[in-house]
Amino acid sequence: MIPRIYIPGDSGALALGAEKVAKAVRAELAERGIEAKIVRNGSRGAYFLEPMVEVATANGRIAYGPVKPSDVKSLFDCGFLTGGHHKRWLGAPDKIPFLARQTRLTFARCGVTDPLSLDHYKAHGGLNGLQNAVAMTPADIVKQVTESGLRGRGGAGFPTGIKWKTVLDTSAERKYIVCNADEGDSGTFADRMIMEGDPFVLIEGMAIAGIATGATKGFIYIRSEYPHAVAVMQKAVEIARKAGVLGVNVLGSANSFDMEVRIGAGAYVCGEETALLDSLEGKRGQVRAKPPLPAHKGLFGKPTVINNVISLASVPVIMDKGAAFYKDFGMGRSRGTIPIQIAGNVKYPGLYEAAFGMTLGEIVDDIGGGTATGRPVKAVQVGGPLGAYFPRALFDTPFDYEAFAAKDGLIGHAGIVVFDDSADMLKQARFAMEFCAIESCGKCTPCRIGSTRGVEVLDRLAQNIEPEKQIALVTDLCNTMKFGSLCALGGFTPYPVMSALNHFPDDFRPTPVAEAAE
Numbered sequence: 111m112i113p114r115i116y117i118p119g120d121s122g123a124l125a126l127g128a129e130k131v132a133k134a135v136r137a138e139l140a141e142r143g144i145e146a147k148i149v150r151n152g153s154r155g156a157y158f159l160e161p162m163v164e165v166a167t168a169n170g171r172i173a174y175g176p177v178k179p180s181d182v183k184s185l186f187d188c189g190f191l192t193g194g195h196h197k198r199w200l201g202a203p204d205k206i207p208f209l210a211r212q213t214r215l216t217f218a219r220c221g222v223t224d225p226l227s228l229d230h231y232k233a234h235g236g237l238n239g240l241q242n243a244v245a246m247t248p249a250d251i252v253k254q255v256t257e258s259g260l261r262g263r264g265g266a267g268f269p270t271g272i273k274w275k276t277v278l279d280t281s282a283e284r285k286y287i288v289c290n291a292d293e294g295d296s297g298t299f300a301d302r303m304i305m306e307g308d309p310f311v312l313i314e315g316m317a318i319a320g321i322a323t324g325a326t327k328g329f330i331y332i333r334s335e336y337p338h339a340v341a342v343m344q345k346a347v348e349i350a351r352k353a354g355v356l357g358v359n360v361l362g363s364a365n366s367f368d369m370e371v372r373i374g375a376g377a378y379v380c381g382e383e384t385a386l387l388d389s390l391e392g393k394r395g396q397v398r399a400k401p402p403l404p405a406h407k408g409l410f411g412k413p414t415v416i417n418n419v420i421s422l423a424s425v426p427v428i429m430d431k432g433a434a435f436y437k438d439f440g441m442g443r444s445r446g447t448i449p450i451q452i453a454g455n456v457k458y459p460g461l462y463e464a465a466f467g468m469t470l471g472e473i474v475d476d477i478g479g480g481t482a483t484g485r486p487v488k489a490v491q492v493g494g495p496l497g498a499y500f501p502r503a504l505f506d507t508p509f510d511y512e513a514f515a516a517k518d519g520l521i522g523h524a525g526i527v528v529f530d531d532s533a534d535m536l537k538q539a540r541f542a543m544e545f546c547a548i549e550s551c552g553k554c555t556p557c558r559i560g561s562t563r564g565v566e567v568l569d570r571l572a573q574n575i576e577p578e579k580q581i582a583l584v585t586d587l588c589n590t591m592k593f594g595s596l597c598a599l600g601g602f603t604p605y606p607v608m609s610a611l612n613h614f615p616d617d618f619r620p621t622p623v624a625e626a627a628e
């Protein structure tokens with residue numbers, strides 16, 4: 111059998127030099143006259159080890175990383191094709207602590223399989239969920255998803271089964287499934303990783319959603335900054351269509367479902383579901399007032415399920431192994447697993463899928479290993495640019511929707527960004543206001559005008575002009591934005607601002623100029 115070498119083609123690995131490594135491996139194979147198959151797999155998500163090259167040996171896969179092009183010659187000299195020892199040797203990938211401690215349900219195949227091989231997908235449990243779904247009634251599929259406790263992973267945590275039931279119960283001659291792959295939150299990359307590393311799981315999840323609700327057409331709205339994900343998804347859709355996974359008779363059944371990939375418009379607000387629908391319809395992405403809900407009147411005025419990539423990609427395992435299996439993981443009303451994305455100033459950045467319930471401290475200190483700079487952790491922003499900053503004092507908060515809400519925070523898309531003690535939280539608060547001002551769709555006044563005024567107030571505070579007055583003003587302004595904005599962009603910007611102010615008050619009282627000069 112010819113050797114198999116796995117070199118990730120994932121964007122994160124490419125950014126760390128995977129293409130150069132692949133080129134060096136190809137050149138070395140040619141020079142040594144060795145025939146081998148190079149598989150461009152996805153990443154397993156341990157980005158501190160990327161590019162992580164794996165070889166399939168008689169004793170299973172052996173990983174090496176992070177591999178530099180200059181390592182390649184010596185890897186061959188050490189017999190890496192049969193798992194030989196080398197300074198980059200990591201052993202069996204599933205024994206690497208960062209990976210071994212995870213509970214991989216949604217990401218079970220990511221980094222393991224060839225992303226564009228449907229046979230590989232099937233060999234690793236792919237399509238079992240869809241196979242079960244085509245034999246069930248739509249109501250029973252919806253019931254299974256509802257009973258699993260799955261909640262939307264895009265940010266709001268809305269129960270997926272209830273959303274699907276609303277669409278199922280709304281009669282119309284045409285319904286749609288829209289996958290939100292706009293992934294605009296800072297420090298998040300789960301959607302990208304799964305689209306590049308296991309695209310068929312998303313296709314399978316969307317097809318199940320279609321059958322469950324009576325929708326026959328799907329769209330995946332992928333952010334324009336993800337060209338690799340777009341290319342992989344487009345190829346995967348073609349392959350799935352040719353294989354009868356999509357089309358007029360899904361897996362030979364009487365159900366029809368097909369889909370298209372669409373490229374996003376490049377605005378953060380286009381990730382908001384109604385702005386996304388406007389953008390998909392070819393308009394400027396602007397938030398729509400609700401009601402009507404997209405489930406009643408969504409894309410082109412038709413009932414529409416709009417779900418995040420991870421919500422949809424979590425459905426196949428639920429339909430394969432059952433609602434009880436999935437629900438068994440997690441805590442409280444947060445059931446199943448969540449792919450936590452650890453980023454920012456952190457020693458071990460990457461994607462860590464685990465059951466809900468780990469504390470923030472465990473995630474940052476044990477899994478993330480603290481800061482990359484080695485300085486103390488000052489704050490962690492959880493849930494993207496609209497998420498609150500958590501100080502170390504709140505590190506006992508379990509990763510759970512309700513527990514985070516109780517601490518005036520949110521889980522969002524489960525991205526966490528770590529900051530060390532050199533971070534200036536007044537600057538971070540200003541950044542949140544400025545981000546809102548730049549990204550505001552302009553539809554409502556608290557967000558459009560409030561965010562610009564917010565920047566000005568925080569600038570005056572930085573200059574130490576009547577600080578107490580500015581603090582009162584920004585607090586009042588945040589209240590207005592929180593309760594008066596039409597969508598969460600304006601409504602949640604107060605979270606990073608007020609958490610920074612409340613947890614790090616010293617940063618908001620800059621040293622008076624005269625005192626600083628002494």
Ligand SMILES: Cc1cc2nc3c(=O)[nH]c(=O)nc-3n(C[C@H](O)[C@H](O)[C@H](O)COP(=O)(O)O)c2cc1C
Pocket residue numbers: 261262263264265266267268270290291292293294295378379380381382383384416417418419421422597598599
């Ligand atoms: C400003 C803004 C940006 C958003 N960006 C995204 C995004 O990039 N991806 C996403 O899935 N949801 C995003 N959301 C949440 C969506 O509006 C919506 O709740 C989600 O797509 C529903 O899917 P889910 O139930 O599977 O989470 C955003 C919301 C707001 C207010």
Ligand code: SF4
Pocket residue numbers: 379397549550551552553554555557558595596597598599600601
């Ligand atoms: S809160 Fe901001 S982004 Fe949302 S609708 Fe209002 S202006 Fe648009």
